[in-house]
Amino acid sequence: MAPKDESSDGVNLSRRNFLKSTGVVGLAAGVIAPSGAEAQSGPAAQGPGEVPVRLTVNGRPLELMIEPRVTLLDALRMRADLTGNKRGCDRGACGACTMLVDGRPIYSCSTLAIEVQGKQIRNVQGLANGDTLHPVQQAFCDKDALMCGFCTPGFIMASVGLLEKHPNPTPDQIRKGLDGNICRCGTFNRIFEAVSSVKGVQRG
Amino acid sequence: MASELLEQEGGPPRQAAPQAADPKFAWPAERTVLGTSVKRLDAPEKVTGRARYTFDITRPGMLYGRIIRSPHPHARVVAVDLTAARRSPGVKVALLWKDPANAQNNRVMFQGDEIAAVAADTEERAIDAARLVKVEYEVLPQLTVVEQALSGKAPAVFTNGNVRQGQTQESGDLAAGFKAAAHTIEETYETHVITHTCLESHGTVCEWEGDKLTVWISTQGINTARENFATGLSIPQADVRVICDYMGGGFGSKALSVGAEGLLCARLAKEANAPVKLMLDRKEEHLATGNRPSAAARIKAGVSAEGIITAFDAESWGTGGAGAPAGFPLPYIYRIANRRRSHKDVFTNTGQQRPMRAPGHPQGSFLTEIFIDELADKVNMDPLEFRIKNLPPEAPNAMWRAYLKEGAAEFGWSKRHATGDKTSGPIKTGMGVAVCTWGGGGRGPAQTHCEISSDGSVVVRIGTQDLGTGTRTLVAVITADTLGLQASQVKPEIGDTRYGVSPLSGGSTTAASISPAIRVAAVKALDALKEKVAPQLGVPPESLVAVGGRIQVKDNPTRGLAWAEACKHIGPQPIAVDGDWVPGLSSVTTSGVQFAEVAVDIETGITKLKRILAIQDCGLVVSRLTAESQTLGGVIGSLNFAMFEDRILDRNTGQMVNPNMEWYLLAGMSDIPPIDVRLKDQPERGVIGIGEPPTVPTAAAIALAVRNAIGVTIRRLPLTPARILNALQQQNTPRQA
Numbered sequence: 001m002a003p004k005d006e007s008s009d010g011v012n013l014s015r016r017n018f019l020k021s022t023g024v025v026g027l028a029a030g031v032i033a034p035s036g037a038e039a040q041s042g043p044a045a046q047g048p049g050e051v052p053v054r055l056t057v058n059g060r061p062l063e064l065m066i067e068p069r070v071t072l073l074d075a076l077r078m079r080a081d082l083t084g085n086k087r088g089c090d091r092g093a094c095g096a097c098t099m100l101v102d103g104r105p106i107y108s109c110s111t112l113a114i115e116v117q118g119k120q121i122r123n124v125q126g127l128a129n130g131d132t133l134h135p136v137q138q139a140f141c142d143k144d145a146l147m148c149g150f151c152t153p154g155f156i157m158a159s160v161g162l163l164e165k166h167p168n169p170t171p172d173q174i175r176k177g178l179d180g181n182i183c184r185c186g187t188f189n190r191i192f193e194a195v196s197s198v199k200g201v202q203r204g
Numbered sequence: 205m206a207s208e209l210l211e212q213e214g215g216p217p218r219q220a221a222p223q224a225a226d227p228k229f230a231w232p233a234e235r236t237v238l239g240t241s242v243k244r245l246d247a248p249e250k251v252t253g254r255a256r257y258t259f260d261i262t263r264p265g266m267l268y269g270r271i272i273r274s275p276h277p278h279a280r281v282v283a284v285d286l287t288a289a290r291r292s293p294g295v296k297v298a299l300l301w302k303d304p305a306n307a308q309n310n311r312v313m314f315q316g317d318e319i320a321a322v323a324a325d326t327e328e329r330a331i332d333a334a335r336l337v338k339v340e341y342e343v344l345p346q347l348t349v350v351e352q353a354l355s356g357k358a359p360a361v362f363t364n365g366n367v368r369q370g371q372t373q374e375s376g377d378l379a380a381g382f383k384a385a386a387h388t389i390e391e392t393y394e395t396h397v398i399t400h401t402c403l404e405s406h407g408t409v410c411e412w413e414g415d416k417l418t419v420w421i422s423t424q425g426i427n428t429a430r431e432n433f434a435t436g437l438s439i440p441q442a443d444v445r446v447i448c449d450y451m452g453g454g455f456g457s458k459a460l461s462v463g464a465e466g467l468l469c470a471r472l473a474k475e476a477n478a479p480v481k482l483m484l485d486r487k488e489e490h491l492a493t494g495n496r497p498s499a500a501a502r503i504k505a506g507v508s509a510e511g512i513i514t515a516f517d518a519e520s521w522g523t524g525g526a527g528a529p530a531g532f533p534l535p536y537i538y539r540i541a542n543r544r545r546s547h548k549d550v551f552t553n554t555g556q557q558r559p560m561r562a563p564g565h566p567q568g569s570f571l572t573e574i575f576i577d578e579l580a581d582k583v584n585m586d587p588l589e590f591r592i593k594n595l596p597p598e599a600p601n602a603m604w605r606a607y608l609k610e611g612a613a614e615f616g617w618s619k620r621h622a623t624g625d626k627t628s629g630p631i632k633t634g635m636g637v638a639v640c641t642w643g644g645g646g647r648g649p650a651q652t653h654c655e656i657s658s659d660g661s662v663v664v665r666i667g668t669q670d671l672g673t674g675t676r677t678l679v680a681v682i683t684a685d686t687l688g689l690q691a692s693q694v695k696p697e698i699g700d701t702r703y704g705v706s707p708l709s710g711g712s713t714t715a716a717s718i719s720p721a722i723r724v725a726a727v728k729a730l731d732a733l734k735e736k737v738a739p740q741l742g743v744p745p746e747s748l749v750a751v752g753g754r755i756q757v758k759d760n761p762t763r764g765l766a767w768a769e770a771c772k773h774i775g776p777q778p779i780a781v782d783g784d785w786v787p788g789l790s791s792v793t794t795s796g797v798q799f800a801e802v803a804v805d806i807e808t809g810i811t812k813l814k815r816i817l818a819i820q821d822c823g824l825v826v827s828r829l830t831a832e833s834q835t836l837g838g839v840i841g842s843l844n845f846a847m848f849e850d851r852i853l854d855r856n857t858g859q860m861v862n863p864n865m866e867w868y869l870l871a872g873m874s875d876i877p878p879i880d881v882r883l884k885d886q887p888e889r890g891v892i893g894i895g896e897p898p899t900v901p902t903a904a905a906i907a908l909a910v911r912n913a914i915g916v917t918i919r920r921l922p923l924t925p926a927r928i929l930n931a932l933q934q935q936n937t938p939r940q941a
Contacts, residue, residue, distance in 0.1 A: 086452070147833055
């Protein structure tokens with residue numbers, strides 16, 4: 001029996017709505033506070049001056065000399081001219097910076113570059129194969145799932161992350177999977193159509 | 205310029221004045237590409253990350269700029285010390301915007317007002333240096349609460365008074381109108397301040413070469429920006445080149461002015477003798493780059509037993525921030541013979557408003573539509589029937605009555621219950637409907653250059669810009685339709701002042717301004733091509749048509765040449781012609797209606813949108829897919845206005861408490877209902893524009909659907925769970941007591 005899609009009908013107290021109405025103060029504090037174990041056994045402090053940082057971006061090595069405080073987003077955008085993913089809010093709320101790290105969507109504006117050494121980093125510029133678009137990119141073009149396009153790279157990476165985990169997602173999985181991204185032009189319905197139409201993404 | 209973006213007339217819309225075009229340029233009766241769903245031309249650039257926005261521009265030796273802003277809503281700048289900032293690592297230049305010694309230029313009028321700026325070799329170092337700028341303020345009494353200003357108890361902040369009383373507008377016989385009323389209502393309605401929140405912030409990259417300035421800027425008007433830079437820097441316009449290939453949204457906030465941030469970037473670059481990039485951060489966006497003014501009105505209205513609104517008397521006010529007006533149309537659209545309105549602009553120590561998508565209309569719509577439903581209930585009429593009774597007569601630019609009837613059938617309006625869902629359980633459902641209008645329309649100059657080369661390539665250049673609306677696609681659609689080609693065969697080049705002068709994109713005027721110009725240029729280019737081809741075919745040029753990728757004799761398809769073959773006869777010098785806007789191919793004033801259905805949980809106050817229907821016209825539909833996308837976007841913008849976004853100020857400090865995107869709420873995927881868009885084609889009216897109208901009525905339709913669901917009228921936005929619970933509680937309190 002197909003699972004009931006609760007969010008398409010009636011009132012569903014989703015996590016998002018719950019947070020909207022109650023606030024996330026308690027939750028946020030829990031996320032931000034470092035765990036005691038990590039504080040004691042974590043890597044030695046580096047910086048504040050520039051240090052070598054070795055990244056693997058879209059399958060290619062990238063060696064940078066950057067301050068440890070530089071985010072993954074800024075490292076790629078301002079030190080490697082990989083400007084595909086955008087900075088909208090710089091606080092992990094809008095999702096325009098979404099990249100995949102070891103297959104998992106992350107807010108690259110809120111991730112330090114130095115923390116993702118040794119991991120597989122993918123941004124929107126690593127999806128197409130020459131002139132052949134990734135199925136998600138093609139679907140966004142076919143369904144007009146973009147307007148100004150500034151949020152688009154983030155939405156596409158979040159969609160790829162979702163589809164590599166759930167190649168045949170339910171409507172509810174699509175909604176929840178993309179709830180971390182904001183489009184100000186208002187293309188959500190088209191994005192939903194686009195992601196729903198994608199077939200044949202390999203499980204990551 | 206601002207007046208072109210503001211349409212304060214909310215009454216019966218002005219009639220379109222069609223003027224005869226040269227029949228040669230008239231829109232074709234049979235359209236091949238026009239009105240079809242052509243895929244957005246630049247979508248592949250955007251989905252791959254290849255599209256370069258201003259935020260993505262990098263220049264050799266480029267520095268990063270950062271603005272120092274006042275944390276105080278009202279203050280005098282006593283002293284600014286740039287010494288430490290200048291010594292900070294990587295800093296190349298620091299300069300003042302405010303001048304402590306100049307009484308004309310040392311006042312801070314809102315939180316975020318610009319004080320000074322720095323530029324350094326990395327963005328992080330620019331931010332470090334900005335923190336080292338020492339500013340001494342004399343903090344002055346501030347005014348950020350509108351009610352305080354209206355009560356007269358606020359400190360005198362603005363030189364000519366905190367409140368500016370406008371002239372009273374009156375028509376008909378108000379006393380007679382109220383005498384004829386069987387019922388009256390008197391209530392206060394209110395909308396809040398929201399910010400544009402473009403995903404790409406405001407910002408520029410400025411590069412000087414001697415006295416010449418090149419600017420990459422996220423703007424709705426490259427030519428306006430050019431004038432702004434020239435005037436602001438006292439240099440000739442001819443020395444300024446402005447480029448905007450792609451931009452991440454504007455919604456009105458990037459239309460009229462390059463702002464202090466633009467001029468500061470240019471000055472930093474000049475002093476540093478290096479290119480400077482200065483992009484604002486999210487907090488600066490909320491504070492200093494415009495907002496939609498608030499709107500409120502105390503409205504007394506009367507209705508006859510037959511359901512005709514007989515009288516309307518309103519005192520309205522709103523704040524557009526520090527010294528800026530807050531006008532809006534009221535009453536909106538509906539015919540009321542006897543009416544009076546007086547309006548006050550309230551000045552507050554907050555960032556100045558800028559035009560925001562359909563300036564004034566969403567506010568006027570909300571304030572009007574809510575009392576329309578209240579009056580309908582007074583006379584026990586269906587609100588849709590009540591609207592039809594009170595709307596202006598039907599006309600091509602006033603199609604509400606027809607659209608309401610069509611929408612009612614489509615939406616299942618007959619299933620709507622009377623005010624208050626009587627079913628048991630906490631989930632209450634309801635429906636609402638609202639109407640909209642917008643002028644739009646075109647104007648020149650919209651210089652357009654079209655070239656056809658012997659290799660068959662077609663290039664169209666216009667000094668316009670694409671806000672995300674699909675301007676490039678529109679250029680290609682019109683050209684391709686005229687030349688008998690596919691849209692993908694046309695190469696549009698826009699976003700550079702070197703391509704000529706074109707209007708700024710505001711007031712839904714871009715499509716209506718450039719479409720006629722593109723048509724004229726393309727027709728002229730085709731005429732020139734026919735001249736070249738006709739001798740080859742041994743026929744007169746007038747007998748030729750361009751259709752299906754061929755140039756052929758009109759009634760004899762076999763006698764002709766394929767496009768590529770035909771173009772080989774052009775010779776080494778391309779066909780190169782110019783077009784401009786001409787009257788007769790565009791017109792003004794659209795109409796639309798929207799229906800909304802919601803489910804409200806009266807235990808939590810949470811509203812879930814179930815579905816929305818938008819019926820909208822925009823004259824001749826040029827590019828169907830992108831026009832539908834714009835309508836969807838307009839609906840969602842208004843949905844955010846209704847449900848989520850809100851600029852919240854601390855009442856004590858006057859500072860914004862949510863200048864970010866986690867507490868400045870915007871809808872996400874799970875909040876968006878299915879939205880059905882019905883575009884009504886009116887080809888005989890020419891191109892009008894669709895950016896604004898669909899963002900007008902959604903908020904009111906949703907608020908009325910909530911009212912229909914819970915049986916309580918909420919006269920203030922946004923429809924937060926807290927506001928809904930409070931309204932329910934207030935309604936229940938007397939009964940419990």
